[in-house]
Amino acid sequence: MKQILYFIPLILISAVPLYAEEVEGSEEADETFFYLLNLNNRFEFKRNFLNSDDPSKLSFSDDGAGYYLYAGATFMWFVTDDTDLNLSLNSGILKLKNLYYENGETTSQINSMSPSEYAKKSLFIDEIYFDNDSAFKITAGKMNISNATDFVFNDYTFAARFEFELYRENRKTLNLGIQYNTIDGYFNSDYKKSPFIMADISYKDKKRFNLTLFGSFLYDNDNSFGTLLHPFVAEFIKRKVSGNYTFEQKLTEVCGDDLSTCLKVDSSGYAIWSGIDLSGKIKHFTYRLTLIGNYGSMDIYPYLEFNGRILDIYAKKSKLGKLTSELKYGDTSMEAGSGSGGTSSGSVMNNTLSTRKMLGFTAFSQIGYKFFSLLEISPYILFMSGDNDLEKSTYINSFVSVKSYITLSNIFFNGGLNETASSRNFSIAGVNGHGVINPGIRFTLKKDESPFMLSSGFMQFFASAVNSNNKRNYGFEVDIVTSYSIAKYLEISCEADYFKAGDFFSSIPGTLPSTYKILGGINFYFDNLD
Numbered sequence: 001m002k003q004i005l006y007f008i009p010l011i012l013i014s015a016v017p018l019y020a021e022e023v024e025g026s027e028e029a030d031e032t033f034f035y036l037l038n039l040n041n042r043f044e045f046k047r048n049f050l051n052s053d054d055p056s057k058l059s060f061s062d063d064g065a066g067y068y069l070y071a072g073a074t075f076m077w078f079v080t081d082d083t084d085l086n087l088s089l090n091s092g093i094l095k096l097k098n099l100y101y102e103n104g105e106t107t108s109q110i111n112s113m114s115p116s117e118y119a120k121k122s123l124f125i126d127e128i129y130f131d132n133d134s135a136f137k138i139t140a141g142k143m144n145i146s147n148a149t150d151f152v153f154n155d156y157t158f159a160a161r162f163e164f165e166l167y168r169e170n171r172k173t174l175n176l177g178i179q180y181n182t183i184d185g186y187f188n189s190d191y192k193k194s195p196f197i198m199a200d201i202s203y204k205d206k207k208r209f210n211l212t213l214f215g216s217f218l219y220d221n222d223n224s225f226g227t228l229l230h231p232f233v234a235e236f237i238k239r240k241v242s243g244n245y246t247f248e249q250k251l252t253e254v255c256g257d258d259l260s261t262c263l264k265v266d267s268s269g270y271a272i273w274s275g276i277d278l279s280g281k282i283k284h285f286t287y288r289l290t291l292i293g294n295y296g297s298m299d300i301y302p303y304l305e306f307n308g309r310i311l312d313i314y315a316k317k318s319k320l321g322k323l324t325s326e327l328k329y330g331d332t333s334m335e336a337g338s339g340s341g342g343t344s345s346g347s348v349m350n351n352t353l354s355t356r357k358m359l360g361f362t363a364f365s366q367i368g369y370k371f372f373s374l375l376e377i378s379p380y381i382l383f384m385s386g387d388n389d390l391e392k393s394t395y396i397n398s399f400v401s402v403k404s405y406i407t408l409s410n411i412f413f414n415g416g417l418n419e420t421a422s423s424r425n426f427s428i429a430g431v432n433g434h435g436v437i438n439p440g441i442r443f444t445l446k447k448d449e450s451p452f453m454l455s456s457g458f459m460q461f462f463a464s465a466v467n468s469n470n471k472r473n474y475g476f477e478v479d480i481v482t483s484y485s486i487a488k489y490l491e492i493s494c495e496a497d498y499f500k501a502g503d504f505f506s507s508i509p510g511t512l513p514s515t516y517k518i519l520g521g522i523n524f525y526f527d528n529l530d
Contacts, residue, residue, distance in 0.1 A: 386435015473502030
């Protein structure tokens with residue numbers, strides 16, 4: 001009975017078309033209420049030969065095969081001519097037991113969580129906000145927020161935005177926007193203490209171009225940076241204790257094969273992003289240029305904890321009231337305790353990760369040209385700064401994102417048929433912070449008003465900073481996506497992606513690995529927007 005409760009939103013979504021069609025078919029259809037419903041069925045098979053037990057290696061995704069779905073419903077009600085209310089429901093990516101297998105195992109899950117956990121955290125609500133359209137525009141609630149053309153932030157979160165129209169003449173406008181939002185959109189207390197403030201000023205000439213200057217500020221007040229650097233700290237500790245058999249053995253006994261079970265990373269600090277975005281269209285030619293700088297400072301306080309007790313760490317409270325630590329090894333017995341006692345013949349961590357400045361950069365450029373209103377060719381290049389030694393660098397030169405949303409490719413990045421449902425996480429550019437240099441080109445075949453679309457992309461990926469083996473070639477990727485609208489409410493789609501690893505991953509034994517994915521979709525849509 002309890003499991004059925006998780007799917008009540010899906011039942012409601014399925015029932016709405018009956019009411020909506022009745023309204024649409026009435027003599028006096030309600031023009032103040034609009035809806036859009038979607039049900040997306042997916043059939044997937046993917047293999048990832050890049051998976052490795054070594055935490056320093058990137059796992060693009062797990063092996064998987066089977067069927068899953070995600071459904072959504074968007075409702076808009078125009079309360080007045082200038083004010084509207086919006087509600088969006090989302091089931092999340094729902095994988096049912098015995099219908100989808102991941103790494104040979106099957107269980108019911110939504111967005112990699114148990115259905116009960118996802119239901120409790122999300123309430124199946126993506127957006128619920130009000131919006132007024134005037135010279136002084138206010139938008140408040142939970143909504144999709146984008147910053148720095150998605151390179152810094154794109155997610156559904158709680159926000160309040162104030163937008164002022166400073167100038168308007170014909171098709172030209174000058175707007176100033178200021179907003180405050182959280183970095184997490186779940187209905188709980190996680191990551192709600194870190195204010196994230198954004199500001200932008202944009203000049204739009206609808207016939208020619210859009211120019212936007214933007215900036216954002218994040219103050220870490222609930223270990224946001226610690227979450228970001230957690231895997232790097234784990235790798236750092238393993239590398240430092242490598243060769244000390246006693247320590248490695250005890251560490252494995254307490255933490256198991258996954259150090260993250262007892263590694264904690266507290267943090268504080270701030271980050272600032274600023275940049276410019278220019279985009280436009282000249283007849284059949286389109287262009288975009290985005291430049292973003294990232295700077296700030298973070299204090300990182302890593303420690304090990306087991307059953308609520310500090311494990312072999314001499315901990316003291318700093319002036320900031322945060323936990324600083326020095327992890328010792330050698331003659332100590334690695335027994336869980338309060339951190340006192342034991343001797344040491346060496347230091348694994350002596351605040352070497354405690355304070356780091358941030359100085360990163362991202363640049364993106366894309367042009368496009370459409371031939372005969374049929375074929376569009378769009379070459380681009382993306383650069384995201386990286387760092388080849390996060391341990392020793394005074395500055396973290398890797399570009400840091402709060403929740404980036406990059407859809408330039410379908411395996412290395414988050415594009416493809418499921419891009420709207422892909423998860424966003426605190427991230428640092430590239431594989432283990434080594435940055436990204438990504439030239440690519442995309443071909444899109446679609447005639448105006450045609451129900452058929454075919455898109456293919458060819459991308460090469462390099463690290464902007466070499467790894468410990470002096471290698472930087474991540475590999476190349478080929479993507480193909482096609483869709484066909486059989487009827488107004490029915491669309492079929494298919495995606496095939498292949499990624500071949502480069503010598504950056506040459507330390508993995510054997511032939512350079514590859515990753516591929518085949519995805520089929522049957523999508524249903526219902527709306528009253530006509």
